Amino acid sequence: MQKIEILIGSPRKRGNTFSLAEMLIQNLDKEKTISDTTYLYDFEIKPCNDCRACKKGKMECVIDDDMKEICQRLENSDIIIIGTPIYWFGPSAKTKLMLDRFRPYFANKKLAGKMASLLLPSGTGKPDCDLTIEMFKRSFEALGIKYIGAVTAKAFDIGEAGKDKNAIASIVELSAQIN
Numbered sequence: 001m002q003k004i005e006i007l008i009g010s011p012r013k014r015g016n017t018f019s020l021a022e023m024l025i026q027n028l029d030k031e032k033t034i035s036d037t038t039y040l041y042d043f044e045i046k047p048c049n050d051c052r053a054c055k056k057g058k059m060e061c062v063i064d065d066d067m068k069e070i071c072q073r074l075e076n077s078d079i080i081i082i083g084t085p086i087y088w089f090g091p092s093a094k095t096k097l098m099l100d101r102f103r104p105y106f107a108n109k110k111l112a113g114k115m116a117s118l119l120l121p122s123g124t125g126k127p128d129c130d131l132t133i134e135m136f137k138r139s140f141e142a143l144g145i146k147y148i149g150a151v152t153a154k155a156f157d158i159g160e161a162g163k164d165k166n167a168i169a170s171i172v173e174l175s176a177q178i179n
């Protein structure tokens, strides 16, 4: 069984990021995969303050908040799917808060060997996703995570991601890689 952890970094619970996640889940082989969804906006994620505690000793973060639970979910998974709307050519602030808190993983390499993909809706679609894709690609590389591609969707109002034919085709491709 492949364990898939899907992280939703949109404050709109039934928004386009959610729709892409739902489409992916529908395409996954239920006999080979088990998926779990985490809504980042339901969790308290404090900013990394560069205290550098994670560079010493147990190489763990000392901040007391819900990242502990998110980290458990990530460490228990085989494949990490990060879904975030594009906000100003980047990920949502909540998603970036989580990414910054991946700092201990740079030292302890606990996520190394896992696979990761991205679900990225934006009003403009693919052209506005390039910087976010590049940022995650390089971050995954630094963490030893294998990047398996991104799904971009041209979607502004809720419901539009499900109507983007290119996004649907990318979801089918991504699920074929996972299944």
Ligand SMILES: Cc1cc2nc3c(=O)[nH]c(=O)nc-3n(C[C@H](O)[C@H](O)[C@H](O)COP(=O)(O)O)c2cc1C
Pocket (backbone or CB within 6 Å): 010, 011, 012, 014, 015, 016, 017, 018, 084, 085, 086, 087, 088, 089, 090, 121, 122, 123, 124, 125, 128, 155, 156, 157, 158
């Ligand atoms: C603060 C903010 C910034 C945004 N910046 C961009 C942008 O740079 N490019 C773009 O194409 N869409 C941008 N959008 C539109 C969202 O990416 C789009 O509405 C997306 O579908 C929202 O996903 P959601 O329904 O999962 O929340 C922005 C939206 C907000 C609220």
